Structures are given as C-alpha cells and as structure tokens.
Amino acid sequence: MDKKWVITTVALALSLTFIQGSQAADDDELLFSEPQPASAPRFKMDAPQSEVKEAAVMGQAAEKDSAYHRFAREPGSTQKFQQAKEKESIADALAAPADYRQMAQKSVSETGSDEGLAAAQGAQSDEGPRTVNAPSVRRMQDIPPRAAAMAKPMQSTAAIHTWFQKMVGIALNHSPEVRAALSDMEASSWGVKQVQGQRYPQVTVGTSAPFGSFGNGASTRNNNSLSDTSVSVTVNTTVFDWGRISAELDSAREGLNAAALAVKEIREQVASSTMAELLNLSRYQESVKVAQAYVNRMQKLVTMLSGIASVDKGRASELVQARARLLSAQAQQEQLQHQFDNTRIKLVRLMGVEPGLPPALRWNGDLIALNTALSALHDHPTLKRGEAEIRSADAQAESIRAAGLPKVDWVVQKSTSKDQYGDEDAWYTGLNVQWSAFSGGSERAQRQAALAKMRSAQEKVQVSRYELEYQIRNMVETRDSSLQRADNYVRLSAETDRVRDMFYRQWYHLGTRTLLDVLSAESDHFNNQISAINNRYDGYTSNVSVMYNAAILLNWLVKQPGMKSRGQGF
Template sequence: MAMKDGIKTTLKTLFLQRAIRPLTVTTLACLPLSALAQSLPTTLYAPGTTDLSSTIQQAIVTNPQVNASWANFSASGSDIRVAQGGYLPSIDVSAGIGRQDQQNDGRGSYDSDFAELTLTQMVFDGFATRSEVERLDRARLVAYFELLGASEEVALEAFRSYLDVLRYRELVRLAQDNYREHQRVFAQIEERALSGAGRGADLEQISGRLALAESNLMSEASNLHDVTARFQRIVGELPAQNMAPAPSLATELPADVSQAIELAFQGNPEFHAAIENIAVQRAEREGARAAFMPRLDIQGRTGTNNQDDAIDGRRDEHSIQLVASMNLYRGGSDYAAFNAATTRIEEANSLRETACTNVRQTTQIAYNDTQRLNEQLNYLNEHRQSIDRVRGAYQQQFDIGQRTLLDVLDSENEYFEASRAYANAQFDLTLAQARTLAAMGQLMQTLQVARDDIPSLDELGYEDSASRVEMACAVNGPRGFTLEDFTSGI
C-alpha cells in the first residue's frame, strides 16, 4: 500500500511539473513532421519559395559590401579620366577691372581693365602623366578584382547562410522527433505506473530525459533563430517558407588538391588584386622620377590691357613660346617621395606572398574537407542505421521485460546524436564544396549568378600578370588522406 501511495505521489508531482512547462515546445513537437515549415513561428520565414541561385543573386546585387566595392570600382574609371586630362591642353581666361595710380611723368590715377586668354600644352613632364595614367589603370584593376572578391565572399556567405537555415530546420525536425519519442515512452511508463506494473524510479528517469529532450529542442530552435537573423543580414530578407535543397557541387571540383590550388592561383580575385597592386606601386615610383626631370610646355597668350587717360592707352599682346622649367631644390621632398614609393613596392611584394599562402591554405583545407567528409558520411550513415535497428530491438525487448528503461533511453539518445551528426556532415560537405569553388574564384560562375553591371576582363583590356614566372606561387603542401592511411599499421 505504501509503495502504491509513493507511486501516486510521484505521478502527481510529475503531472504538475509537466503542466507548468512552456506550452510552445509541446505544441511544436506534437505537429506532424510533414508540417515542419508550418510548425515554425511565422517570424522565422517569409511566405513563398526560393532556391539557392536566386538567393545568392539577390545577395550580390543588394549587399552593401558588394555595392561599396562596385562604387569604388566605378570611381576608379573617373580617376583615370582625370589623369588622362594631363595630355590635353589647359585653356584659361582671366579678366579684371580697377583703378591704377602712377607716380611718373604721366602721374595720376586712371581706370584700367584687361582680358587675357592663355593656352598651355604639356610637351614633356618627365613621364609623370603617363605614369599616373598607368598607376590609376592598374588601380582600377585592383578595384575590379576587389569587387569580384567581395562578390565571391558574399556569395559564399549567402551560400553558408542558406545551408545553415536548411541545416537547423532539419535539426529542429530531428529534435521534434526525439521529443515526440520521449513523450511516447513517458506515456507508456506512466500507464504502467498507474496500473501498478511500473516503478516510480522509471517514471522519474523518463521525466528527466523528457526534460532534456525539451532543452535540446529549444537549443536547436534558438540556433535556427540566429541563422535566420544572419540570413536576413546577408540576403536582405527572411528565408522563404519553402527552400529548395542545395545542389551537390561534387562534379565541379578538380580531381586532386594540386589542380585545385593551380586553379585557385589562376582564378582567385584577391590573389590577382595583390599582383596588380605591385604594378600600381611600380607606376607610382616611375611617377616620382618625374620630379628629377625638366618640364617642357608650349604656352600661347592673347590679351588686351586698357588704361584710360594713360600715356600708353590700350595695348594688345599676343605670344607663343616654348617654356622649359626644372625644380632645383624642394627641401628633399622628391627624394623622400621616391624612397617611399620604392618601399611600397617591397610592401606590395610581401602582400602578394601573403596572398599566395592564404589562397593555398584556404584551398587545401576546403578541398581536404570535401574528401574527408565524403568518406566520413559513409561511416556516419552506417552508424545511424545500426543504432536505428538497435533502438527498435531494444524497444521490443523492453516491452517483454528483457531490457531496462535505461537501455531504451540510451539507444534513443544515441540515435538522436547519430542523426544530428549525419545531418551536419551532409551540410558540411556541401559547404566544403562551395568553399573550394570560392577559393578558386568559381563559385558564382558555377551557380550561374553575376551582376549585370560588372564588365569582363577583356572589356578592361586585362593582361594576366599571374602567369609570369616571377609571380607564380608554389603549390606544394599537405595532401589528403583516408582512414586506411591511419589504420594500416594498427
């Protein structure tokens, strides 16, 4: 009798504990799996359907980071036209009117006015204009590659955020499954306890596991909220209610990591920007040499000077002349400017080396992740399927008294963790493929997305400097591995 009273007390306590739990979790978990999108709060999605390519297309068109890079590239074209103006003549007009006082034989005060037109054409400026045009032309290429790099970066971030929304929607679904299964076991144990066939300790145990399942569900829901907010920041709007699965990019990857690195050096925008920056600094140094050379200009003038009541009266002047000029001393500023430009070339070379190592490392890691995760998926799936069979067998054995409740709960928890690991690996594999393509500068091309206002390299008259021997980077580095490489000697 005392035992039954204890069980009743336990049941009453547990019932009250269940009643005061947040109802939102219970309601969410009790919905059918086919209604997952409908089971999510409406604040976490926008009505409609979308796919990966359209999401990335919208991101690269509307993202402020890309638009800022586009504005910088557009302004660089105007900078070139500013420098090209140095080849053309400069025409100036000046005029004035006033009163003049003279203290000579024709002393007195007179009204005066003048007007003058001056034309100056540069003949030779020590190649300063040519160097400036070259510098700004290369700077425009740097801005172009920075624009491509920003677009690839935002495309990858949009890809990542799209995958993360899909990922955590799936993890929420798995957590709902896990919670629902714990509810089923709780109801089964509760029924046994009420009939006197169960133990109060079992009811306490399943109640604790059910609380853990609720906590897991809330954790996944919180993660989904966070990645949804990140998606909105990158893309500019909430993810759609129905999102198409991300396509596999496995067929777009090269055969081995060496090919991937070579393609990365050929196509990575940041690497090409670093190379063009060297040319920018070299052109700046050539421009600094102009200060040590003479300057030749053709100057033409025509004008009139009128002094009322003056002895000379009106005087018209017309002249054309070749003017040579050269600075002899400017306080050492020219030498300092030349030395600074030379040092910046060394800086640019070091930045190219940094770009080499960064591109190589990023590509190696991303490509290795694709190989590792591809192999790991098989093991994770095998583990998940095995645990699924085990938990089914454990439940049947528990029903006939051959397994304890702890065995059943442990198998359920292991299946939940195995399912999470398998789902995460699937999304991680797709993301690793995208990271590899982004490192190679080919993610947008592969997904067939682009900004319409970005010109091609041919339109810019680009000549690939990365193909020169002195600009090449080594492709040597660690290679991929398989499980057999680490188990063959065991």
C-alpha cells in the first residue's frame, strides 16, 4: 500500500512538472524575432549523450521554475507579460526562423545517416519534451538585413562623381584661401609689369619755384622770385646693364609661376579637405544609425527585464546590468552624434552653406594605383613651385651681380631755368655711365644671400619629393589594408550577429548562458559593425589622400565623362 502511494505521488508530481514546464515553454518569446505561429511544429529533441550534463542542468532549472509557480506566484504571469509586449513589438519583429526539424534533417542529410534521421524524428514521442521549444539558429543567408542597413547605398560611380563635384565646386567658390592665393598671384603679375616697365624710357618731369637768393656767390637775379619758376624734363633710357633688367624680369616671372602653382595647391587642398569631411559625414551618419539600432535593442531588453523583475525580484540584478549597458549604448550614440555634428560644422566652414546629407557610399571603384600616383609627381604643383622658386632665386642673384657693374644710359634733358645772363639751358642728350665701385661689401652679401636662398629651395624640393612619395606609398597601403579589414569586419559582423542571437536564445530559453554573455555578444556585434564602417571609410579617405598627394584630385573630378566644369569652381 505504501509503495503504491509513493508511486502515485511521484507520477502526479511528474505530470504537474510536465504541464507547468510546457506552460513555461509557451511563455517564451524572442526579443529580436517574431513569435512562432500557433501552427508551427514543436520539435522535441533528445539530448545527445555528450550533453548529459547540460540536460541535467536544464532539468533542475525546470524543477525550480515549477516550484516557483506552485508557491510564489500565479501561473502564467510571464505569459501575460509577454503577450502584452508582443502586441507592441509585433509590427517591427523579424520573420520566424526555421524549426529544429529542418536543421536536424539537414544535418542528417549531410552525413547520410538514416539512423540519425529516424532518431531525430523519433524525438517527437509522447515521452514529453527534453528541451523547451526554441527556434533554430538561422544561417547567414537566412538572416534579413537590419533597419540600419536597409537603405540602398550609392554605388554608381557617375553618381558619386557628380555628387563630389557639386560639393567641391561649392567649396572652391566659397574658399577665402583660394581667393587669397589668387590675390597673391595678381600681385606677382603686377610685379612682372613693374620690371618690364624698366626697359622703356623713364621720363621725369620737375619744376622749381624760387623765393629768393642770399649769401655769397654768383648773382642769381634771374632766380629770385616766383616769376622765375622753371620746368625740367629728363628722359633716361637704359642702353646696357649687363642683363640686370632681364634677370629681374626672369625672377619676377618665376615668382608669378610659383604663385599660380600655389593657387593650384590651395585648390587641391580645399578639394581634399571637403571630400574627406563629406566622407566623414557619411561615416558618422551610418555609425549613428547602427548605434541607434543598438540602443533600441538594449531598450527592448531593459523593458522586458523590467516586467520580469517586477514579478521576480531575484532577477533584479539582470535588470541593473541591462540598464548599465543601455546607458553605455546611449553614451556611444551621443559621442557619434557629436562627431556627426562637428563634421557638419566643419563643412559649413569649408562650403559656406549647410551641406546636404550624403548618401551611404559604396565607393570601391576608382582606386588609384601606386605607379599611377607616383608617375604623376613630375607635374606636382608643390614640386614645380619649388623649382620655380629655385629659378627665381638664381635670377635674383644674377640681377644683383649685374647691378654692381657699370651701367650705360642714354639721357635727354631740358630745363627752362635761366642762368645769370638770363639764358635758358639748351636741350641735352648723351650717354651717362654709372658704376657703384665700392659699397662696403653689401652687394656681395646680398648676392650670397640670394644664392643661399636658392640652395635652400633646392633642398626643400627634395624633401617635398621624398615626403610625397612616402605619403603616397603609405596611403596606398593604408587604403588597401583598411578596405580588406572592412571586408573582414563585415563577415565578422555577420557571424557575431548569429552569435548574439544564439546567446540570447540560450539565455532566455535554455538558461545555459548568463545575461552578461548576451550583453557582451551584443557589444561585440556593435563594435564590429562600427569597425567595419570605420575601416571602409578610412579606405575611401586614404584613396582621396592618394589623389591629393599626387595632385590629381581636381583632374579626377573634372575629367569624368558627362561632367561639366563650367560654373562649378573648377
């Protein structure tokens, strides 16, 4: 009698545990996907022998949960909470994944084991579920894209060129640096005109109005009053000056050439800065979207745990962890938003207007080869400007040398002043020779200074060449490495997306993961997404730097098919 009573009691307890365990399974809903429909098959899978320990832990968890249902609260409270949350989140939930039967059949079909298939099908016996009903983990191609990645990126090369050309044209038309460089070039052009004028006859006109004469000396009765006012005219034409004016003219022309090349440098710099900031704006725009999706996931998790903790005080620590991670996600989002706003401010400084939001770019074309960039250095404005400065300094030194030699001028002059006899001076014409025979060494010092300036310019050109070659090689390496890392991070993000989904299900349905594992997986997935974006845009920015250091950026913008440079500031 006692044995029969014990068996009856044990059977009743097991039945009650089975019923409440099934109800707990019905309570489970996924945070990041839609709940399974009512008609979805429930797959009951026997635990493999290698997972006996995991099955034992799951059994203990089910037993504790049943006891809690019996003695702590009314059954089905979690189900009521999940049903209420389901109505709020059903609109944006993802599609329900495939069930475990498909995974088991796929696994058996790959191994070719008929016995394994029979064992998987036999798992749906009437012995009761060994595990709770959890949807299968989807393969990478089965995972739909997230909302942050749903926007179609701009991939057309012509569209990207057109957009960049429009923005850079606005920046060039607005840039005060370009206008200042143009003013410097204008000043240099007037300097050339000034030197050219020395080749023409120099006409000097003067007048003299005497008030009186005093002191000892010859009589000056004809220059004692304002009525004796006289006018003088002098025409001085350089006949021979050992090439002084020609050297000065060469120096001025080289200075004008250097100023024109400086304008091109400034324009390349403005174009590079504008394109780099536009890329950063697109970078931070994508990053903010990813951060917003991360914040939304953390907010949903906090909302869910708030409801659970309200009926299960023992899980309050999980709510604290989720809130801490939510605050961290919000701080990261705010930091990215701050960088986005700062970039917009920089673009207003560069363009003078509020920039339009850029599209999501996929700019994998137009990668400049290393040899192409290096071969363009012979036309680089920085190097050519340095060479022009060398020639200008050399011509200046030659001009100083010629100025120390005798100079022959043809002079024509006439004055209306009268001598003591009342006669005017006649017209005079002749050759004048002038020679600065001794100047205390100042002339030699001036020439040596010009030669030293020329040698300095030569060294600067060499340094600039080395630096540009280094920058081009470095940027090409950085670009290729960044784009490769971006591809790796994209694949890694897809895998960590699956990992965080698995961890969540293992925590929520099986209890084999802690909430900290779930939060860490979410954080890793977010960081990998941000790293993929940053490396991709680092590659784009490095490609722009390659074109800038090779001084082919403006040519790349202008020479695209179907583009017009007129009116765009180019």
